Amino acid sequence: MDLSYGERYEALRREVRGFLEAGWPLRGREAELPKREQTFLFRRRAIEAGYLARSIPKRYGGSEQPADPLAAQVIREEFARRRAPAEARGIGTMMLVPTLLDRGEEWQKEKWIPKTVLGETLWCQGYSEPGSGSDLASLRTRAERVGDEWVIHGQKIWTSDAQRADFMFCLCRTEPGAPKHAGISYLLIDMKQPGIEVRPLRQMTGSADFNEVFFDGARTPHDWIVGKRGEGWLVSRTTLKHERNSIGNADLARMQFDALVALAREARRDGRPASECPDVRQRLARIEGYVQSHLYSGYRQLTDELRGRGPGALALMTKLNYTNIGQEIAKLALDLLGDGGLADPTGHEREPGEPPRGAEGWLIHYMASLGVAIAGGTANIQRNVIAERGLGLPRDAFAQRSK
Amino acid sequence: MDFGLSEEQELLQGTVRQFLEKECPPARLRELFESPDDRSGELWAGMAELGLAGLAVPEREGGAGLALLELALVSEQLGYGAAPGPFLGHSLACLALAAGGSPEQQRRWLPRLASGECLGSIGFAEPGAAWQPGDWRLSAAGRARGVKAFVPAAERADLLVIGAAGGGLVLVERGAGGVKVEPQDVADRTRRVGRLVLEDAPCEALADGVAAALRVRDAALVLLAADALGGAARCVEKSVEYAKTREQFGVPIGHFQALKHQLADMALEVEPSRALVWFAAHAFDHIPDEAARAAALAKAHLCDVYMQVARDAVEAHGGIGYTWECDLQIWFKRALFDRAFCGTPSEHRERAAQLAGW
Numbered sequence: 001m002d003l004s005y006g007e008r009y010e011a012l013r014r015e016v017r018g019f020l021e022a023g024w025p026l027r028g029r030e031a032e033l034p035k036r037e038q039t040f041l042f043r044r045r046a047i048e049a050g051y052l053a054r055s056i057p058k059r060y061g062g063s064e065q066p067a068d069p070l071a072a073q074v075i076r077e078e079f080a081r082r083r084a085p086a087e088a089r090g091i092g093t094m095m096l097v098p099t100l101l102d103r104g105e106e107w108q109k110e111k112w113i114p115k116t117v118l119g120e121t122l123w124c125q126g127y128s129e130p131g132s133g134s135d136l137a138s139l140r141t142r143a144e145r146v147g148d149e150w151v152i153h154g155q156k157i158w159t160s161d162a163q164r165a166d167f168m169f170c171l172c173r174t175e176p177g178a179p180k181h182a183g184i185s186y187l188l189i190d191m192k193q194p195g196i197e198v199r200p201l202r203q204m205t206g207s208a209d210f211n212e213v214f215f216d217g218a219r220t221p222h223d224w225i226v227g228k229r230g231e232g233w234l235v236s237r238t239t240l241k242h243e244r245n246s247i248g249n250a251d252l253a254r255m256q257f258d259a260l261v262a263l264a265r266e267a268r269r270d271g272r273p274a275s276e277c278p279d280v281r282q283r284l285a286r287i288e289g290y291v292q293s294h295l296y297s298g299y300r301q302l303t304d305e306l307r308g309r310g311p312g313a314l315a316l317m318t319k320l321n322y323t324n325i326g327q328e329i330a331k332l333a334l335d336l337l338g339d340g341g342l343a344d345p346t347g348h349e350r351e352p353g354e355p356p357r358g359a360e361g362w363l364i365h366y367m368a369s370l371g372v373a374i375a376g377g378t379a380n381i382q383r384n385v386i387a388e389r390g391l392g393l394p395r396d397a398f399a400q401r402s403k
Numbered sequence: 404m405d406f407g408l409s410e411e412q413e414l415l416q417g418t419v420r421q422f423l424e425k426e427c428p429p430a431r432l433r434e435l436f437e438s439p440d441d442r443s444g445e446l447w448a449g450m451a452e453l454g455l456a457g458l459a460v461p462e463r464e465g466g467a468g469l470a471l472l473e474l475a476l477v478s479e480q481l482g483y484g485a486a487p488g489p490f491l492g493h494s495l496a497c498l499a500l501a502a503g504g505s506p507e508q509q510r511r512w513l514p515r516l517a518s519g520e521c522l523g524s525i526g527f528a529e530p531g532a533a534w535q536p537g538d539w540r541l542s543a544a545g546r547a548r549g550v551k552a553f554v555p556a557a558e559r560a561d562l563l564v565i566g567a568a569g570g571g572l573v574l575v576e577r578g579a580g581g582v583k584v585e586p587q588d589v590a591d592r593t594r595r596v597g598r599l600v601l602e603d604a605p606c607e608a609l610a611d612g613v614a615a616a617l618r619v620r621d622a623a624l625v626l627l628a629a630d631a632l633g634g635a636a637r638c639v640e641k642s643v644e645y646a647k648t649r650e651q652f653g654v655p656i657g658h659f660q661a662l663k664h665q666l667a668d669m670a671l672e673v674e675p676s677r678a679l680v681w682f683a684a685h686a687f688d689h690i691p692d693e694a695a696r697a698a699a700l701a702k703a704h705l706c707d708v709y710m711q712v713a714r715d716a717v718e719a720h721g722g723i724g725y726t727w728e729c730d731l732q733i734w735f736k737r738a739l740f741d742r743a744f745c746g747t748p749s750e751h752r753e754r755a756a757q758l759a760g761w
Contacts, residue, residue: 281753
């Protein structure tokens with residue numbers, strides 16, 4: 001075992017640092033450009049240097065580097081340290097681009113990938129519906145072929161970024177007579193059109209990260225489909241071999257835990273720092289056991305990846321583990337806040353990727369940790385996945401029967 | 404960056420697993436567990452033949468010269484198999500001599516410990532759960548006077564490494580005068596222990612005993628955590644197997660979501676914590692500044708995980724899980740041992756808090 005990166009990667013680290021020191025923040029005239037433009041400009045240079053969009057072919061605007069998870073990790077660390085624009089976040093780069101690379105037509109890749117990678121084109125995901133959450137394949141939003149267009153009616157929900165997105169990748173029922181999973185197609189839809197209405201969905205924290213999207217005769221060209229008609233379910237399950245970021249959310253957990261320790265030192269109990277109370281110390285150390293397990297499991301997964309081994313059962317546990325840790329941190333924080341727990345955090349905004357701070361920040365975290373438990377597959381669905389795919393227990397009888 | 408096991412390490416694990424499958428199948432395990440006296444000698448002789456007695460002994464003294472990580476991997480397999488025997492105490496005695504013995508002390512004892520010809524053990528606990536070097540009061544100036552409790556394989560060990568007032572370690576030969584051993588009943592019958600009453604027993608201080616005591620304490624915590632990891636993983640496996648075969652309402656009970664979720668939660672407790680054990684062992688071997696704290700956190704975490712998963716496993720087995728006849732109780736009781744031996748999880752969490760400067 002060796003937890004250092006080794007000379008080769010330390011050399012890369014120095015090289016990346018040199019690039020960042022020279023290149024970010026932008027200087028002179030460039031520093032006066034609008035923020036967005038600065039980000040795109042910098043990302044273009046970082047891609048040219050081979051640091052971003054590493055798994056994307058050059059002809060689609062990427063840097064086409066050989067897969068090297070360790071290099072990717074070093075680059076992520078250095079970009080984060082410098083607070084330089086890293087890979088464009090969002091569902092477009094995370095899900096659409098890999099799906100297009102694997103299943104898209106050549107013209108689709110050329111049209112959409114380059115700007116998505118830069119962050120210029122923003123996507124939203126049209127999967128969940130009011131009646132189709134965990135049982136996603138029961139979705140009912142329908143698309144009918146009229147002439148050389150699809151005409152779409154129905155509703156999507158929990159759609160992040162819908163109000164800002166340029167396009168949606170959307171699962172629609174196109175084959176009404178076919179069995180549940182076989183009647184779905186994967187369509188790309190322009191969001192800026194009269195047949196689409198976006199209504200923000202305010203969540204308990206007071207902000208509106210999600211939306212409802214209503215389709216009333218929205219249209220999209222017939223060839224804005226990924227895969228064939230009726231293959232949408234399979235297309236949406238596409239997973240690609242690219243550099244997994246197995247340490248990413250472990251770093252977040254570590255950062256939240258450090259913020260919790262800081263809170264325990266600031267908070268007072270009987271005039272003394274709460275961090276001196278035996279029960280607080282016990283709870284902190286107990287949580288740290290989970291935080292470290294999660295962190296080192298990230299290193300273990302990274303190593304498996306470097307050795308070309310499959311991710312195994314551990315990978316199925318990452319989300320639920322992170323969820324549980326976030327909840328435990330939130331619960332102890334609430335205790336430490338004391339009267340601060342009476343504050344009104346409504347609408348308190350926090351920078352993504354920044355740890356919680358202040359009573360309002362921690363109350364938002366207290367609520368948002370529930371959001372984490374639900375979004376992207378609820379904790380109970382995660383348990384099903386661990387049990388069925390990880391432990392080899394039988395598939396859920398109802399899920400098997402439903403058509 | 405390489406945080407995984409080497410081929411040699413995986414081979415070592417596989418060898419121990421196969422050895423136990425062959426030499427300690429369920430019937431044999433049950434027999435050793437039920438026996439009123441300690442009959443694990445033959446099994447231990449087999450392990451010594453495999454080289455397990457000398458894993459931690461330097462090569463120049465006839466051992467394998469391996470690191471704590473390898474000892475932990477073996478410990479994990481023994482926990483997985485609930486293997487009876489004196490591996491823990493013996494390995495710690497070897498580590499103590501290797502870490503703090505004078506060249507002469509090492510030459511005298513280590514080759515015989517490595518071959519298994521001589522059995523070693525450690526005596527840490529004093530009455531009142533005084534496990535830590537700072538708690539020791541046993542007087543050992545030339546002659547040892549005092550009591551040590553929960554000494555592994557006390558009735559069989561030839562050489563005892565004993566914690567003394569001041570936090571150092573002394574060597575006591577069981578055969579020497581003034582050493583009395585009283586068997587102590589503990590729930591875990593796979594690791595027999597005894598109380599050591601020393602009345603002016605001849606003893607010899609380890610040359611660098613104070614530093615060695617802290618190292619051996621940390622090593623003990625890592626090995627207990629590793630045993631707990633193996634045991635907890637086995638409890639999950641046993642419960643999953645049972646859920647696939649036991650039928651109710653005409654289907655295997657593993658169809659039922661309530662049970663599936665409980666099993667998933669058990670697995671979620673165990674699998675990520677494997678990396679915590681690896682790290683604690685790796686830190687002991689290579690990152691001295693982090694070793695003590697990593698060992699404390701790993702011991703606390705894994706022993707709580709093991710105890711809880713053992714309870715869950717009994718529940719998942721229903722009525723049969725609660726019987727004496729069901730082998731689960733053997734792992735359950737090992738969890739009790741791992742948890743209390745060398746200090747409880749809360750004691751080590753408090754130590755971790757202090758070491759972090761909270």
